[in-house]
Amino acid sequence: MVIDFRSDTVTKPTQGMLEAMFKAKVGDDVFGEDPSINELEAMVTEMFGMEAAIFCPSGTMTNQIAIKCHTQPGDEVICDESSHIYQYEGGGIAFNSGASVKLLAGNRGRINVEQVATAIQPDDPHRAHTSMVSLENTSNRGGGSCYDFKEIKKISSLCKEKGLAFHLDGARLWNALIAKKESPKQYGEAFDSISLCLSKSLGCPVGSLLLGKKDFIKKARRIRKVFGGGMRQAGFLAAAGIYALQNNIERLAEDHEHAAQIAGVIAGKQFVKFVLPVETNIIIFELDESITAPGLVSKLKEYNILGYAISQNRVRLVLHLDINAEMVKKTIEVFNQL
Numbered sequence: 590m591v592i593d594f595r596s597d598t599v600t601k602p603t604q605g606m607l608e609a610m611f612k613a614k615v616g617d618d619v620f621g622e623d624p625s626i627n628e629l630e631a632m633v634t635e636m637f638g639m640e641a642a643i644f645c646p647s648g649t650m651t652n653q654i655a656i657k658c659h660t661q662p663g664d665e666v667i668c669d670e671s672s673h674i675y676q677y678e679g680g681g682i683a684f685n686s687g688a689s690v691k692l693l694a695g696n697r698g699r700i701n702v703e704q705v706a707t708a709i710q711p712d713d714p715h716r717a718h719t720s721m722v723s724l725e726n727t728s729n730r731g732g733g734s735c736y737d738f739k740e741i742k743k744i745s746s747l748c749k750e751k752g753l754a755f756h757l758d759g760a761r762l763w764n765a766l767i768a769k770k771e772s773p774k775q776y777g778e779a780f781d782s783i784s785l786c787l788s789k790s791l792g793c794p795v796g797s798l799l800l801g802k803k804d805f806i807k808k809a810r811r812i813r814k815v816f817g818g819g820m821r822q823a824g825f826l827a828a829a830g831i832y833a834l835q836n837n838i839e840r841l842a843e844d845h846e847h848a849a850q851i852a853g854v855i856a857g858k859q860f861v862k863f864v865l866p867v868e869t870n871i872i873i874f875e876l877d878e879s880i881t882a883p884g885l886v887s888k889l890k891e892y893n894i895l896g897y898a899i900s901q902n903r904v905r906l907v908l909h910l911d912i913n914a915e916m917v918k919k920t921i922e923v924f925n926q927l
């Protein structure tokens with residue numbers, strides 16, 4: 590039994606999901622004729638109370654399409670320094686949109702309204718033109734930290750006042766919604782565009798969604814084609830997404846509970862300096878000088894436990910659909926022995 594905590598992207602479709610995929614009605618989505626994709630897009634549009642949605646192959650693509658739609662070359666995007674859009678999308682902001690970035694030092698990945706206000710460039714020909722603000726909820730590098738929704742509302746008002754587009758990288762928004770007992774509609778009201786992942790923790794093999802206003806999504810369809818993301822009978826993938834939204838969201842609470850249990854044990858180990866507060870399904874902890882992160886990851890591998898060294902002294906473990914209570918129990922036993 591291998592227990593794979595490297596990422597919540599490793600989940601595989603369950604029997605029920607495979608059956609839903611097998612039965613999916615499909616068509617050519619570039620012609621707008623795939624009934625399963627149309628159903629999934631309508632479902633999330635309604636769920637978030639937004640105007641329209643578009644299904645894409647990855648969260649990188651949904652984020653990059655949003656940035657392309659919201660900016661002109663030379664514009665500036667405001668985000669936290671650890672943001673996925675900046676750190677892990679291959680320099681896509683510059684590559685795809687020719688835009689520049691204003692990085693803010695947030696609190697575990699979360700920026701506040703005062704920081705955003707000071708980062709907005711003045712209307713001065715020497716300066717770049719600020720055109721959008723992007724938040725990440727939950728924050729990956731922040732250890733799955735969640736925003737306080739009050740702060741989101743403040744930043745949303747500021748963006749409206751200043752005419753800036755407000756984007757959410759909600760790759761793991763489902764986890765935040767469950768952890769904070771929030772509703773999708775709150776988010777639909779606050780943001781101009783939202784990116785969601787179906788391939789993290791939920792069992793889907795592929796799939797992300799971008800939501801926004803009708804004209805924004807129309808533009809997004811053009812950009813998706815340019816980026817090479819126009820898919821044909823991808824309704825088989827959308828069917829997996831529909832199944833996941835109907836069956837695998839509520840259970841995320843179990844992942845959060847498991848993460849807290851494991852983190853409690855890790856926090857007590859001599860070789861651990863600290864564990865970042867666990868708010869959802871991610872555990873990030875820092876080691877002392879007695880062992881390196883790659884060293885601990887190899888040690889865990891001897892027990893068939895896979896983790897990820899995110900730096901020389903930090904390890905990340907992520908809970909998801911394919912980690913059950915028995916695996917959590919075994920992991921705790923192993924940490925108790927180390």
Ligand SMILES: *Cc1c(COP(=O)(O)O)cnc(C)c1O
Pocket residue numbers: 646647648649650652673674725728729758760761786788789797
């Ligand atoms: C995983 C992730 C994405 C999208 O990643 P893809 O692998 O391209 O789907 C975007 N933002 C965050 C915060 C992520 O963790």
